Amino acid sequence: HGFGFGTSATVIAASVMSMIPPARRAEGTGYFGISGTIATAIGPLLALTIADRFSYDALFITASVVALLALLVALTITFPEREVSQAEREAKWSLSLGTLVDAHTVPVASIMLLAGFAYSGVLSFLANYAQQADLVSSASLFFLVYAIAVFISRLFIGRIQDRRGDNIVIYPIFASFVAGFVMLGVSSQAWHILLAAVFMGFGFGALMPALQSVITAKSPLPRVGLATATFFLMLDIGTGIGPIVLGLAIPHLGYHGMYFLLADIIVVAAALYAAVHGRFARTA
Structure with a gap:
């Protein structure tokens, strides 16, 4: 499961990144990310419903059918193939750190390491925190509100990034991310947690496609796949x-x-973003 999901997510993302016109890279990345947002919003709810009303066997059968449908859809898609250089052919079986990790991507991708580290505190401990604070009902709605916020953010933030530059959207994204954690830190009522979900959606949810667009723009076409893999590795x-x-x-x-x-x-x-990219980023 880990091998299949990890490789397919990386390969599909890299293929899509290479197809998006450079002038609309952030916008296209955001639209592509919406598919994952919808899946992570509907999937857990559907899974819990099937397991509760039927059985875990029914859940795994359903998941297998969905995976098969994904395979059938994938077989209908044809990505344009680029011409592979002679040097790439000769080096295809070589194995070194440079073939596994794109060094030029690591500084920006390290930002996603910190962001992923921080967001894991929500994924892993929000339920326990809400139970301790007697806010379980609002915590159950957190990820739904988060998904809605992510969906909305990815409809327009990419377009602004393409037209106005990286900094004009990424710094407010960081501010929203910080505000989400502050709201969780002070939360004592249900609306605090739901407001935190909105801030997180416009924070972590918007940060991923924004930074993915940055690393794609900084990578030559032959290195887009490796850059994408490095991005997800750090995350x-x-x-x-x-x-x-x-x-x-x-x-x-x-x-x-x-x-x-x-x-x-x-x-x-x-x-870190300001140091490795923000001060060099283009502006409109």
């Missing part, structure tokens, strides 16, 4: 180690303290 590292580190920190900081700490980490991520 996966962040979301993977986040729950471990934060789980050790919660007994000392508490949930409120943890979310304030994660707000600080996003401030660091914004500073």
